[in-house]
Amino acid sequence: MHQDRELTFVSAVASHHQKRQFTPDEHAHEYYQTSLLSAVMQGVYDGTVSIDELLKHGDFGLGTFNALDGEMILLDGIAYRLDGDGKATIAQGKALTPYAAVINFAPTVSLALDASVGKQAFENGLDSIAEARNLFYAVRFTGQIKHIKYRNVLRQERPYKPLLEVVKTQAEFELSETDGTILGFRCPDYAVGIGVPGYHLHFISSDRSTGGHVLDYTLTSGQIEIDHTSSLHLELPETRDFSDANLSAGASADSIRKAEGD
Ligand code: ZN
Numbered sequence: 001m002h003q004d005r006e007l008t009f010v011s012a013v014a015s016h017h018q019k020r021q022f023t024p025d026e027h028a029h030e031y032y033q034t035s036l037l038s039a040v041m042q043g044v045y046d047g048t049v050s051i052d053e054l055l056k057h058g059d060f061g062l063g064t065f066n067a068l069d070g071e072m073i074l075l076d077g078i079a080y081r082l083d084g085d086g087k088a089t090i091a092q093g094k095a096l097t098p099y100a101a102v103i104n105f106a107p108t109v110s111l112a113l114d115a116s117v118g119k120q121a122f123e124n125g126l127d128s129i130a131e132a133r134n135l136f137y138a139v140r141f142t143g144q145i146k147h148i149k150y151r152n153v154l155r156q157e158r159p160y161k162p163l164l165e166v167v168k169t170q171a172e173f174e175l176s177e178t179d180g181t182i183l184g185f186r187c188p189d190y191a192v193g194i195g196v197p198g199y200h201l202h203f204i205s206s207d208r209s210t211g212g213h214v215l216d217y218t219l220t221s222g223q224i225e226i227d228h229t230s231s232l233h234l235e236l237p238e239t240r241d242f243s244d245a246n247l248s249a250g251a252s253a254d255s256i257r258k259a260e261g262d
Helices: 002-019 037-041 051-057 119-129 163-169 240-244 253-260
Strands: 031-034 060-064 071-075 078-082 088-090 099-103 109-113 136-152 171-187 198-205 211-229 232-235
Touching: 031 051, 037 099, 037 163, 037 253, 051 078, 051 099, 060 136, 060 171, 060 198, 071 099, 071 171, 071 198, 071 211, 078 198, 078 211, 119 136, 119 198, 119 211, 136 198, 163 253, 171 211
Parallel strands: 031 232
Antiparallel strands: 031 099, 060 071, 060 099, 071 078, 078 088, 109 211, 136 171, 136 211, 171 198, 198 211
């Protein structure tokens, strides 16, 4: 039964895909990212860009904070800090981030989800909508969530350990029968090291009290919105840590998936 429902979702997405012609983005809006995921993998955790600056480049996105002091989610122009206790608070404008990706979210696809679907089937369904596979996609789900598992990184002290070490002590949380927003980006496989290849998603509850980096989920029903962009703006840190980091060492798809819980 569960399987059938997931197949229903995928075939609904597939018929949507067939009906729709891919239309290049008319409104110029860019994906803006500070630093590289491969730098975070190597322990480059000192922030270089403020939340105030980040919000000039987008109203939607995700990332982390200076010294890995919690996960970040940007929703409707508000940046939230998701801390090691799982609590969500509005981030201070002066707070710094060592890694964040944002966009001014302007969805060109909106779909209703009306049957329960797990992570893999959901992401496969989204993949089939992503007609321009080599572009960057922003994705947002808003609605009922049957079950969600998420994690939050904990504040680190120098000398920083690599992310694969840090996530061994991450705080993990689970919620059932809840509602909220799951959002993030789908980066093409060739962008491994810039971001997470595939889906990188963060969660915040609808009452904005809790959230984190998403590890696993089953959705119940809600709205799915998708935006794509062909324009990238990478802001690389001009710091000693970044310059000295061995960025090719942290950039394998396997190690990134391990650190990001895929
Ligand atoms: Zn994350």
